[in-house]
Amino acid sequence: MRKKIIAGNWKMNVKPSEAAALVKAVAEATAQYGNVETVCCTPAIDLPAAIAAAAGTHVGIGAENCHWKESGAYTGEISPAMLVDAGAKYVIIGHSERRQYFGETDETVNQRARAAIAAGLVAIVCVGETLEEREGGKLVEVIERQMNVGLKDVTAADCAKLVVAYEPVWAIGTGKTATPDQAQEVHALIRATLAKLVGAEAAESVRIQYGGSMKPGNAAELLAKKDIDGGLIGGAALKAADFAAIVAAAN
Numbered sequence: 001m002r003k004k005i006i007a008g009n010w011k012m013n014v015k016p017s018e019a020a021a022l023v024k025a026v027a028e029a030t031a032q033y034g035n036v037e038t039v040c041c042t043p044a045i046d047l048p049a050a051i052a053a054a055a056g057t058h059v060g061i062g063a064e065n066c067h068w069k070e071s072g073a074y075t076g077e078i079s080p081a082m083l084v085d086a087g088a089k090y091v092i093i094g095h096s097e098r099r100q101y102f103g104e105t106d107e108t109v110n111q112r113a114r115a116a117i118a119a120g121l122v123a124i125v126c127v128g129e130t131l132e133e134r135e136g137g138k139l140v141e142v143i144e145r146q147m148n149v150g151l152k153d154v155t156a157a158d159c160a161k162l163v164v165a166y167e168p169v170w171a172i173g174t175g176k177t178a179t180p181d182q183a184q185e186v187h188a189l190i191r192a193t194l195a196k197l198v199g200a201e202a203a204e205s206v207r208i209q210y211g212g213s214m215k216p217g218n219a220a221e222l223l224a225k226k227d228i229d230g231g232l233i234g235g236a237a238l239k240a241a242d243f244a245a246i247v248a249a250a251n
């Protein structure tokens with residue numbers, strides 16, 4: 001049985017002065033759902049406040065990106081070792097917004113993911129197709145490429161620290177959700193692709209989250225699908241009550 005994992009992706013929302021209150025509200029509202037792994041991924045500058053607020057609760061804190069080097073002359077970047085030192089436990093890698101606006105490629109996703117896992121973080125590696133790719137019949141090709149290149153040289157042993165998030169780009173922040181059947185189809189493809197990379201047993205153990213307009217009203221039917229093991233939540237993670245309702249649906 002894979003433990004369900006619901007992670008908030010705060011994106012460039014929530015100021016450092018607001019972070020502790022949101023984490024505390026999430027911890028309180030989800031306290032009764034201890035069998036769901038509950039995570040808030042915050043802007044890097046919010047991490048100290050978020051980590052302090054989560055101390056002693058079941059909520060884990062993560063970052064939204066990291067570099068692959070441990071240290072060095074990389075102005076503006078943050079290393080996995082720094083995140084670990086700050087007390088972060090998770091990091092999102094290769095979100096479509098980073099691919100779209102900041103030049104992230106499958107190759108840099110691979111470097112970041114392997115470095116994060118090696119440092120002891122749980123890497124939440126994002127894949128997903130654009131509407132153009134889906135309508136152009138390229139869904140399978142795109143997902144397989146993102147998986148094969150993005151997770152190259154990730155081992156079966158690494159899978160304990162790996163979560164994959166399927167986020168169809170056309171569903172992010174648009175209010176359009178993939179239907180449970182559409183999502184399940186891609187989650188099964190992701191697991192099958194993973195099995196070729198790390199073996200069937202390790203692939204069975206990896207949690208695959210759905211992301212893209214997941215909200216209280218649609219979470220339960222998505223999470224009921226065989227290969228949907230959680231959610232990566234943007235907009236609905238900014239209100240503790242909405243986020244908690246999704247955690248409740250996963251419970």
Ligand code: PGA
Nearest residue numbers: 172173212213233234235
């Ligand atoms: P959304 O974002 O829930 O606002 O669609 C999800 C994400 O981008 O991780």
